[in-house]
Amino acid sequence: MRDYAVLGPQYLSPNLRDALAGLGIRGPLVAITAGWQEREGEIDELKAHVELPVRDLGLYARAEQVYADDPPLAAAARERQERLQELQELYRLRLAALMGALAELATRSGASRAVRHARRAALGDVRRLDRQHLAATASEHERFARRWQLATRPSLAAHATALAHAIAGADAVLVAGGHVAVLLNRLRLFGIGELVRGKPLIAWSAGAMALTERVVLFHDRPPQGAAHPELLEAGLGLIRGVVALPHAHARLALEDPARVAELARRFAPAQCLALEHGSLVRWRAGAIAEARDVERLSRAGQPLELAP
Amino acid sequence: MNHELAELIAKQPLDAAALDRFLLAHDVPLVDREGVTFLFRGTADAVFLRLFIAGLPAAQPLERVAGSDLWLLRFELPPGSRFEYKFEVVRGASNEWITDPMNPNKAADPFGANSVCQGFGYLPPEWSLPDAAARAGSFDEFALDSRHLGRRHARLYLPARFRRNRRYPLLVLHDGTDYVRYAQLKSVLDNLIHRLEIPPLIAVLTDSPDRLHEYVGFDAHADFLVEDLLPAVAGRVPLDGDPATRCAMGASLGGVASLHAAWRHPGTFGRLLLQSGSFAFTDIGENKRGPVFEPVVRFMNAFRAGPGRPAERIYVSCGIYESLIYENRSLVPLLQKQRLQVRYEEARDGHNWQNWRDRLRAGLTYLFPGPLWMVYE
Numbered sequence: 001m002r003d004y005a006v007l008g009p010q011y012l013s014p015n016l017r018d019a020l021a022g023l024g025i026r027g028p029l030v031a032i033t034a035g036w037q038e039r040e041g042e043i044d045e046l047k048a049h050v051e052l053p054v055r056d057l058g059l060y061a062r063a064e065q066v067y068a069d070d071p072p073l074a075a076a077a078r079e080r081q082e083r084l085q086e087l088q089e090l091y092r093l094r095l096a097a098l099m100g101a102l103a104e105l106a107t108r109s110g111a112s113r114a115v116r117h118a119r120r121a122a123l124g125d126v127r128r129l130d131r132q133h134l135a136a137t138a139s140e141h142e143r144f145a146r147r148w149q150l151a152t153r154p155s156l157a158a159h160a161t162a163l164a165h166a167i168a169g170a171d172a173v174l175v176a177g178g179h180v181a182v183l184l185n186r187l188r189l190f191g192i193g194e195l196v197r198g199k200p201l202i203a204w205s206a207g208a209m210a211l212t213e214r215v216v217l218f219h220d221r222p223p224q225g226a227a228h229p230e231l232l233e234a235g236l237g238l239i240r241g242v243v244a245l246p247h248a249h250a251r252l253a254l255e256d257p258a259r260v261a262e263l264a265r266r267f268a269p270a271q272c273l274a275l276e277h278g279s280l281v282r283w284r285a286g287a288i289a290e291a292r293d294v295e296r297l298s299r300a301g302q303p304l305e306l307a308p
Numbered sequence: 309m310n311h312e313l314a315e316l317i318a319k320q321p322l323d324a325a326a327l328d329r330f331l332l333a334h335d336v337p338l339v340d341r342e343g344v345t346f347l348f349r350g351t352a353d354a355v356f357l358r359l360f361i362a363g364l365p366a367a368q369p370l371e372r373v374a375g376s377d378l379w380l381l382r383f384e385l386p387p388g389s390r391f392e393y394k395f396e397v398v399r400g401a402s403n404e405w406i407t408d409p410m411n412p413n414k415a416a417d418p419f420g421a422n423s424v425c426q427g428f429g430y431l432p433p434e435w436s437l438p439d440a441a442a443r444a445g446s447f448d449e450f451a452l453d454s455r456h457l458g459r460r461h462a463r464l465y466l467p468a469r470f471r472r473n474r475r476y477p478l479l480v481l482h483d484g485t486d487y488v489r490y491a492q493l494k495s496v497l498d499n500l501i502h503r504l505e506i507p508p509l510i511a512v513l514t515d516s517p518d519r520l521h522e523y524v525g526f527d528a529h530a531d532f533l534v535e536d537l538l539p540a541v542a543g544r545v546p547l548d549g550d551p552a553t554r555c556a557m558g559a560s561l562g563g564v565a566s567l568h569a570a571w572r573h574p575g576t577f578g579r580l581l582l583q584s585g586s587f588a589f590t591d592i593g594e595n596k597r598g599p600v601f602e603p604v605v606r607f608m609n610a611f612r613a614g615p616g617r618p619a620e621r622i623y624v625s626c627g628i629y630e631s632l633i634y635e636n637r638s639l640v641p642l643l644q645k646q647r648l649q650v651r652y653e654e655a656r657d658g659h660n661w662q663n664w665r666d667r668l669r670a671g672l673t674y675l676f677p678g679p680l681w682m683v684y685e
Contacts, residue, residue: 222505
């Protein structure tokens with residue numbers, strides 16, 4: 001049975017080495033740093049930290065190569081991206097209205113039965129819209145994969161073989177953070193979800209988000225625009241039952257019980273996990289075996305220490 | 309007025325030791341929700357508050373508390389205000405302008421330093437302060453031989469983790485050195501990029517040896533920016549060629565120069581950041597701002613007659629204590645009428661670098677929204 005670990009940001013005080021030790025991993029590693037985009041593969045610091053051989057899988061560069069070699073696929077990928085962006089904009093528009101209603105109901109004084117019912121219904125509306133958005137984006141991806149036969153496409157085949165070989169030779173797969181949509185796009189293009197089956201995975205920040213069932217984008221204090229957490233799309237679903245929230249203390253108003261409760265209830269029964277520097281959650285056989293410096297957002301509105 | 313101080317000065321003779329203790333325990337000027345009280349101690353024939361707030365007298369006398377060397381002046385000040393001032397101390401034939409000896413809060417500008425009065429509730433933005441956690445960008449100086457202005461020097465700000473295989477947005481700054489010195493531009497860019505509030509971008513910092521001539525709607529300067537500087541920058545660093553990723557910005561006359569360059573070369577700058585622009589114009593009659601403004605007025609009158617589309621998205625800010633507030637307010641509907649995206653902000657502040665610093669986040673994030681929602685490192 002494979003083990004997973006998710007971590008918080010690794011920039012200032014990395015704990016990846018501790019996570020590897022906790023998983024008993026001593027052998028060579030492969031890394032996915034596609035979320036770093038043009039900085040992909042700059043892993044000297046990472047190597048120095050883990051003190052193990054690390055090979056970057058180069059998914060970002062491989063995707064560029066695939067699109068250069070296969071113009072019809074590249075054009076189709078651009079069109080899909082435009083459709084996904086349109087879906088996101090339309091979802092965001094509808095979400096703003098529903099979140100506005102939710103906020104308005106939260107300010108209603110008193111707790112009459114009608115108000116309580118309206119609040120539950122408004123939250124239900126948001127959850128329903130989230131599900132619709134997940135379904136719509138998943139449908140886009142499925143259609144694209146089927147239409148362009150990604151699993152057997154010649155322009156991808158050589159990369160798939162090389163990636164499978166590299167992953168098979170590694171003791172664990174690291175998935176770094178960065179741009180979550182770019183990362184997820186590359187993970188999907190090369191079918192990484194299948195290739196890593198049976199391998200221990202350690203992911204942090206956007207990497208952790210991409211491995212869960214739902215990728216939630218969030219910031220409560222953006223300098224411009226609305227601040228409603230929104231779904232991007234489904235993640236790879238390798239890690240189940242959690243929503244990963246890196247940098248939660250910097251990005252979310254965790255001091256606001258109403259905000260915390262709203263987030264926890266919206267994505268329940270999944271647990272919303274605040275991942276900070278030093279955070280670590282380790283799963284074994286599908287259950288949380290270890291949790292360090294991780295808070296889960298409670299439905300009562302408090303960030304509480306996550307316990308195995 | 310502060311209750312404790314009011315009690316102190318109500319007693320005669322004034323208890324000097326108690327006053328010393330009071331002053332040690334309080335920041336001056338004394339600020340409360342309703343207003344501000346300025347204090348000065350010393351022998352003088354007269355003391356004036358010299359302040360730079362349009363709408364208030366430029367010199368307001370402090371009154372001496374009888375039997376003491378304490379002078380004071382109080383007036384109402386809306387919360388959130390910030391302005392700069394000096395004291396004018398008159399002793400016999402001597403007339404000296406000084407910063408407030410009891411106020412350590414000073415603001416530098418190219419003409420020296422002023423004391424700063426921060427009204428109730430004003431806080432310097434934390435995003436403008438150096439942040440050790442933020443990755444630091446760097447500067448790279450270069451010279452170019454301009455066909456229009458001769459040999460010029462400029463500085464490039466390169467963001468942290470600059471990579472040649474990425475294409476960057478470009479910010480073109482007038483008075484670039486002053487923005488760094490007096491508006492903490494480097495800390496602001498480092499912090500906003502680190503916080504993902506703006507994308508990693510390159511800034512080119514220009515300065516003029518004669519801004520009263522070159523920043524007043526001077527065609528050769530606009531041509532220098534577009535025909536000499538932009539190609540020189542593009543030859544050094546990888547830029548995104550889309551005008552939507554190119555912004556001209558400046559404050560005061562630098563705002564005029566930015567607008568003028570964008571107007572003279574439409575389609576070059578997709579973005580403009582204009583702070584307290586000296587957008588003097590006349591609807592009829594003579595310019596009353598003096599000869600320096602003659603070319604500005606000529607340009608602005610021409611611009612107002614035919615604004616065109618200087619940029620697609622424009623951020624305009626001005627302090628409401630500035631004499632230029634009328635001109636800036638007048639600019640906004642003109643731009644909106646052209647169906648441009650315009651964001652206009654006012655602050656309870658004056659014509660100074662800290663005002664311009666405080667608006668940088670709003671302006672830059674409006675013009676260059678960062679990957680805040682997508683990047684989790």
